[in-house]
Each structure stands twice: as structure tokens, then as C-alpha cells.
Amino acid sequence: MDHELSCQEFVELITEYLEGALTADNRTRFEMHVHHCEGCATYVDQMRQTIALMGKLTEGHISEQAKANVLRAFADWKREGH
Numbered sequence: 001m002d003h004e005l006s007c008q009e010f011v012e013l014i015t016e017y018l019e020g021a022l023t024a025d026n027r028t029r030f031e032m033h034v035h036h037c038e039g040c041a042t043y044v045d046q047m048r049q050t051i052a053l054m055g056k057l058t059e060g061h062i063s064e065q066a067k068a069n070v071l072r073a074f075a076d077w078k079r080e081g082h
């Protein structure tokens with residue numbers, strides 16, 4: 001694998017993923033990231049639940065605050081040496 005998604009890239013791609021708009025290549029990388037990154041797996045689950053509740057996804061459903069929380073958690077995790 002020549003390029004692994006970072007958590008930042010993952011969060012940026014999540015709407016496209018959930019809308020089925022990713023290229024096959026990006027989709028594969030996205031799914032591989034979910035398999036080894038618990039934080040992102042949880043985030044995807046939360047997004048899916050939001051969609052299930054709301055019927056559809058719009059940009060407004062992803063609050064900047066939620067994104068910031070996720071990315072801060074990742075930053076802490078990385079500082080611990082992973």
C-alpha cells in the first residue's frame with residue numbers, strides 16, 4: 001500500500017464515503033483505515049446512526065465541534081507513541 005489514510009483525511013472523506021461517492025481506490029483505503037482505527041470506526045458508526053435518524057446526510061449534520069473533538073482525540077492518541 002503506497003498511501004495510508006490519516007485520520008484527518010478519513011474525516012474529510014466520510015461524507016463522500018457515506019454517499020457512495022468515493023472512487024474504488026479511496027473506498028478501499030477508507031475501509032482499511034476503519035479496520036485498524038477504533039476512533040474512526042466509532043465516528044463512522046455515529047454518522048450512520050445520524051443518517052438512520054435523519055433519513056439523509058447533509059453537511060449540517062457534521063458539526064465542526066464534533067470534527068474538532070475527533071481530531072483532538074487522535075492527536076492525543078498519536079502523542080502516546082502510536
Ligand SMILES: [Zn+2]
Nearest residue numbers: 007010037040
Ligand atoms: Zn483514524
